[in-house]
Amino acid sequence: MPSEEVLRARQRVVLDHFRDQVRQEWDDVLATFPHPRYELIAQMTVHDGDGPVRSYYQDTRVAFPDQDHEIIALRHSHDAVIVEFWLRGTQLGPLGKVPATGGRHRTRMTAFFVFDEQNNLVTERIYFDQLTILKQLVSGLNRKNPRDLLKLGRAVIGLLSMSGNEPDPRLRDTIPPTFA
Template sequence: MTVHDGQGEVRGYYHDSRVAFPDQDHEIIALRHSDDAVIAEFWLLGTHLGPLGAIPPTGNRFRVRMTAYFIFDAEENLVCERIYFDTLTLLKQLLGGLDLRNPRNWVLAARCVRGLLKTSGDKPHPALTRTTPPAFAD
């Protein structure tokens, strides 16, 4: 529920995601297009080797199905990318691999839960909740 607007914020997002998952990769499932968009379905995969926001690295691998919408204006300039995925599936893979029978993992698990709680209270960006209904042609 975050918006990264402008070159600096987008570059920061890509930097942070590559720090969290330096081996991040994509497996394309399908590409589609409409009059003003390209839609990509893909698997995103990688290993959690750096911090993901407030969540410390777990060293676990993940594989999550995603959809990305690349939206273009009338001059065919890319104006927006919207990504949709199941966050819980990602978090389950990152945190679920921790062996909690091993006391050495208890501190990491507690830090991960604290990181999740820290980020879960954020409110969605207003651009995501105050949307304008589409105007359909007759």
């Protein structure tokens, strides 16, 4: 394991990263990486580089302008800080092709903040269940109200159209490790 000093420094980077995301201080968040990269495992997508990561931030904050995190636990590994957290927000704008529902979600997630040999943050890899989010976002819709039924139908169609994308080969084509 890295030294206690290295672990504390990595932890500070991760906590600053979380804080600056909530504040929507994108330049500060991006400064935690030498090259920003997000891997969203549930969607099998990669946002790699300044432009794609800024677009990801913009899209998620249009959908959830009040997005916030509640950290549950933080752990260290040889090359990563692993954070379990609740992601919370109210869907006030479109999420991809899913129209705004006005619904709130609180979804448990795990993020691996991966560091290289020079202790630079190189990837944030996030694991979560998309269906948990969608169920919460549509649960407040009144299924007896035609307008809400239409919104529910559009949400389902939007989610299905988004789920048909080809998985990013950088996440799909993995090589099994060799164990000694």
